[in-house]
Amino acid sequence: MTTSEQLFEQAKQVIPGGVNSPVRAFRAVGGTPLFIKSAKGPYIYDEDGKQYIELINSWGPMILGHAFEPVEEAVREAIQHSFSFGAPTRKEVEMAELIIDMVPSVEKVRMVNSGTEATMAAIRVARGFTGRDKIIKFEGCYHGHGDSFLIAAGSGAVTMGTPDSPGVTKATALDTLTAPYNNLQAVEMLIDNNANQIAAIILEPVVGNMGCVLPEPGFLEGIRTLCDQHGIILIFDEVMTGFRLAKGGAQERYGVTPDLTTMGKIIGGGMPVGAYGGRADIMNIVSPAGPVYQAGTLSGNPIAMSAGLAMLRHLNEHPEVYTRLDGIGGRLADGFRAGLVKAGLNYTINQIGSMFTLFMTDRSVSNFVDAKSCDLPLFGRYFHAMLKRGVYLAPSQFESLFVSVALTDDLIEQVIQANEESLMEACQ
Numbered sequence: 001m002t003t004s005e006q007l008f009e010q011a012k013q014v015i016p017g018g019v020n021s022p023v024r025a026f027r028a029v030g031g032t033p034l035f036i037k038s039a040k041g042p043y044i045y046d047e048d049g050k051q052y053i054e055l056i057n058s059w060g061p062m063i064l065g066h067a068f069e070p071v072e073e074a075v076r077e078a079i080q081h082s083f084s085f086g087a088p089t090r091k092e093v094e095m096a097e098l099i100i101d102m103v104p105s106v107e108k109v110r111m112v113n114s115g116t117e118a119t120m121a122a123i124r125v126a127r128g129f130t131g132r133d134k135i136i137k138f139e140g141c142y143h144g145h146g147d148s149f150l151i152a153a154g155s156g157a158v159t160m161g162t163p164d165s166p167g168v169t170k171a172t173a174l175d176t177l178t179a180p181y182n183n184l185q186a187v188e189m190l191i192d193n194n195a196n197q198i199a200a201i202i203l204e205p206v207v208g209n210m211g212c213v214l215p216e217p218g219f220l221e222g223i224r225t226l227c228d229q230h231g232i233i234l235i236f237d238e239v240m241t242g243f244r245l246a247k248g249g250a251q252e253r254y255g256v257t258p259d260l261t262t263m264g265k266i267i268g269g270g271m272p273v274g275a276y277g278g279r280a281d282i283m284n285i286v287s288p289a290g291p292v293y294q295a296g297t298l299s300g301n302p303i304a305m306s307a308g309l310a311m312l313r314h315l316n317e318h319p320e321v322y323t324r325l326d327g328i329g330g331r332l333a334d335g336f337r338a339g340l341v342k343a344g345l346n347y348t349i350n351q352i353g354s355m356f357t358l359f360m361t362d363r364s365v366s367n368f369v370d371a372k373s374c375d376l377p378l379f380g381r382y383f384h385a386m387l388k389r390g391v392y393l394a395p396s397q398f399e400s401l402f403v404s405v406a407l408t409d410d411l412i413e414q415v416i417q418a419n420e421e422s423l424m425e426a427c428q
């Protein structure tokens with residue numbers, strides 16, 4: 001038995017399914033999750049001392065590689081002054097100013113502790129502002145585990161076969177309307193059939209949670225126009241894409257401006273941080289400025305703010321990081337395509353910047369139905385073949401891979417080689 005196997009046996013006795021978040025279990029691919037001991041730069045190390053090249057990077061946050069020194073230093077400095085005050089700090093002001101500088105659509109911002117908290121608060125604010133109850137989300141998008149979002153949800157929810165989770169009340173589910181991603185007509189119909197009842201449309205401007213799916217030309221613009229025409233608040237969930245696809249996120253890259261933005265992952269430099277922000281007139285209804293309540297004992301935590309500030313400052317001051325990430329993502333996608341050709345497979349690769357997914361399907365993938373057409377047993381064999389070759393992928397077809405800037409040219413070549421061999425092995 002490996003140490004990971006031993007720990008997993010122990011974990012299953014005391015933690016549901018042995019993991020603290022379902023996506024970590026190897027349910028969809030079989031086998032035992034690796035228990036991780038440490039990570040540095042482009043590598044992660046398991047409890048058995050094995051080294052893997054990282055393509056998950058903590059599901060996004062470690063965009064500069066693991067244990068990035070300026071972040072480490074900032075945390076070391078911060079812990080000397082105690083861990084939490086539950087009172088305002090200078091760092092929170094600096095953090096808000098920096099976010100507003102990097103993401104121009106954000107005029108005011110509130111810090112929370114996770115992406116889930118950010119999206120839950122954002123729809124409450126949209127409902128409070130508009131006086132309407134319903135929201136529209138897209139099939140296969142994941143916005144954290146808030147009740148309103150576990151309807152046709154992507155990521156771990158679809159991986160585990162529970163995109164509509166039990167435990168969500170019927171009343172809550174009725175207030176969440178869903179449409180296929182990239183389908184403006186379906187959204188228009190929902191709006192027409194629910195006149196003056198839609199508070200918000202929330203979407204991942206580039207989806208990461210059914211695998212990586214890009215908005216088709218005109219889709220984001222069309223949603224923006226519909227929101228303007230019908231007094232609907234447009235929420236971009238940039239928990240994954242924020243500070244990743246550009247320093248100003250997908251909204252900068254696509255030139256479409258939401259009313260509210262939710263953020264997470266990179267914003268905390270690896271610490272538990274989320275944020276939501278946007279138009280000042282909307283954010284001013286948040287308590288104590290206004291009546292919509294939202295709070296948190298540990299919100300704006302000084303250690304987390306220090307880590308996040310160090311991360312965001314680096315990204316803000318080094319735009320070349322994004323050029324490099326685009327280069328790495330592009331090279332990997334090209335290399336993976338070459339691997340597919342060699343293996344005689346006509347599968348689909350979606351990539352933008354440092355996000356990408358190899359979908360085990362011949363169809364082009366632009367929505368949840370397309371994503372679900374993948375050969376999942378083949379993906380499982382491919383996943384394990386990659387793992388055997390020292391490449392750590394997300395253990396599900398319904399996830400995007402996240403590249404960090406720590407990936408050197410040599411490592412890119414190793415990953416491309418591993419992909420080619422793994423495709424061959426998986427198809428045997």
Ligand SMILES: Cc1ncc(COP(=O)(O)O)c(C=O)c1O
Binds near residue numbers: 143
């Ligand atoms: C787009 C998106 N929104 C929200 C969330 C929820 O964030 P968290 O896991 O920090 O609660 C995630 C990931 O988990 C995400 O990918």
Ligand SMILES: NCC(=O)CCC(=O)O
Binds near residue numbers: 399400
């Ligand atoms: N796509 C999945 C995530 O980004 C979240 C990870 C988690 O829920 O643990």
